[in-house]
Amino acid sequence: MFYIYCPYCQEHREEEEFHAAGQAHIARPADPDNCTDEEWGDYLYFRKNPRGLHHEMWVHAAGCRKFFNMTRDTQSYEIKEVYKMGEQPQIVSEQDSIARGTA
Amino acid sequence: MSDVTNVEASSPVQAGEQAAKPQVAVMNLLAGEGPRADSPLAHAELGAIAKQSDAKGGVCLQELKLLGHLVLRGDPNNQSFVAGVTKVLGVALPAALKTEVIGELSVHWVSPDEWLLIMPAKQAFQLERELRAELTGHYAIVNVSGGQTVLRLTGPDVDKVLCKSTPYDVHERNFPVGKVVTSVFAKSQAVISRSGEEAWDLVVRRSFADYLWLWLQDASAEYGLQIKG
Numbered sequence: 223m224f225y226i227y228c229p230y231c232q233e234h235r236e237e238e239e240f241h242a243a244g245q246a247h248i249a250r251p252a253d254p255d256n257c258t259d260e261e262w263g264d265y266l267y268f269r270k271n272p273r274g275l276h277h278e279m280w281v282h283a284a285g286c287r288k289f290f291n292m293t294r295d296t297q298s299y300e301i302k303e304v305y306k307m308g309e310q311p312q313i314v315s316e317q318d319s320i321a322r323g324t325a
Numbered sequence: 326m327s328d329v330t331n332v333e334a335s336s337p338v339q340a341g342e343q344a345a346k347p348q349v350a351v352m353n354l355l356a357g358e359g360p361r362a363d364s365p366l367a368h369a370e371l372g373a374i375a376k377q378s379d380a381k382g383g384v385c386l387q388e389l390k391l392l393g394h395l396v397l398r399g400d401p402n403n404q405s406f407v408a409g410v411t412k413v414l415g416v417a418l419p420a421a422l423k424t425e426v427i428g429e430l431s432v433h434w435v436s437p438d439e440w441l442l443i444m445p446a447k448q449a450f451q452l453e454r455e456l457r458a459e460l461t462g463h464y465a466i467v468n469v470s471g472g473q474t475v476l477r478l479t480g481p482d483v484d485k486v487l488c489k490s491t492p493y494d495v496h497e498r499n500f501p502v503g504k505v506v507t508s509v510f511a512k513s514q515a516v517i518s519r520s521g522e523e524a525w526d527l528v529v530r531r532s533f534a535d536y537l538w539l540w541l542q543d544a545s546a547e548y549g550l551q552i553k554g
Contacts, residue, residue, distance in 0.1 A: 230437050231506075232421055236492035238509055284509045286436035 224299075226280065229306050230288040243279040245269045246291045273297060275315040280304075349457060353450040354468050364390030365474045365534035375554035382549025383482030386541060389475040389526070393449025395442040396435075397456070399464035409459040413452070424505045424518050433505045433518060433528070441516060441528065446470060474534050476527040476541070482548035483525055489544050491517065511540045 224237040251257040251265055270276065276296050281289045293302040293311045302313045355362075366388050399406040401418065411417050418432065418440055419425040425432040429448070433441040444452060453466055478486065487495045493508040494500065495517075505518035513536060516528035529537050542550060 230421075235508070238492055284514045285507050286439075288436060 224301065226292070226301065227304050228282045228285060228288075229290050229304050230286045231282065235282070235285060239282060239284040241281050241283045243281050243289060246277040246279045272315070272317075275302065275313065275318070277311055277314075277318075351450070351453055351457060354470055355446055355450065362391055364388060365531040366390070366538055369535070369538055371552050372554035375552045378552055380549055380551055382480065382545070382551040384478060384480045384486055384541075384545040384548050385551040385553055386545070387477045387479075387553035389477055391446050392470065392475060393442075393444045393446040393452075394468070394470045394473055394528075395444075395449055395453060396467045396469050397440045397442055397464070398438055398466075399460070400438055403462065405462060406460060406464055409461070410456065413455045413459050422504055422506060424503055424520075426520075431518075433516060435505075435507060435516065443475065443528070472531050473528055474531060476529060476534075476537065477520075477524065478527065478541075479521075479524045480548075480551070481523055482545070483523060485548065486541065486545045487517070487525065490540065491515075493517070495519075511537060511544075513537060 224240075225234050226237060226240055227234050228240075248265065251261050254262065274295060274297060275293060277291060277293050279289055280292050281287065288307075290304055290306055291309070291311065292304045293313050294300070295302060303311065305311060367390075371386075371388055397410070399410070401407060407418065414425075414427060414430070414432065416425050416427055416432075419434045421434055421437070423434050430442065430444040430452075433443070435441050442452065449468060449470060453468060456466055484495050491508050491510050493506055500506075500519055502519050502521060505516060507514065507516045510517065510527065510529070513529065513533040515537070518526045518528075520526055527537070
């Protein structure tokens, strides 16, 4: 069981109040009419399944009903951080840094 | 048949002033004297049970039925929204997980941009009109009186019943008087607020009211359940 900190309620709650809502930070192609089928297909259907750090969305379904982001280790199940919608993660894996061009 | 006299524009636009303020038709949802209004637990006939039972139990249940419930939404960082609400209510909107009680009106924090206002049914229409007259810009007020009901639990053993029903820690150090949380309750949800040392209010959905009534009877059986009509 997770014991999850909701950044909106500002306290820890039991996992059964939450629902996982998939991968976070999925950017919609800026110009869908002119992107390739591959880009659109990646956006719609293809998701990461990393072994290690994963940025994902959760929703406090039985509480304040707000979505927020979480960085979680899929191996150890450790929750590294939670952060509000629109914010960027503080903890990123090496692959993420390379993909973002910040490494 | 809607009573036409009960439908009003929230704020008549005066010539040259606030021309952009949209007109909203607000309807008084009170049925009036004619049609009978039934609470979600009307079929349980709590009043009749209360007369029959004189048992002194560790848990006392009372339905605070047919109250007025308004959901108020807006941005707490918007100064004009906060100032307008404060002017109408007389107090500032409560911060996270807090309840504010002003006479017969209670204001519960539900979410960072959402509050639940509970008051006697007859005041709901008036309060909604006052808020709409005062507020401008991006906000929402919805009368949800028919969609939920309040169950008041009192007694020395209520905390034990709550421990069985919700994963949230209801101990004094984590759940002082005046706090409100929305959490899982049995297999449903409830807005749980502590109004006194041994007094708790549950705001539950109408469609779950019967299920939770049955659940509460079962969960409090070992402590003795007393019904207050």
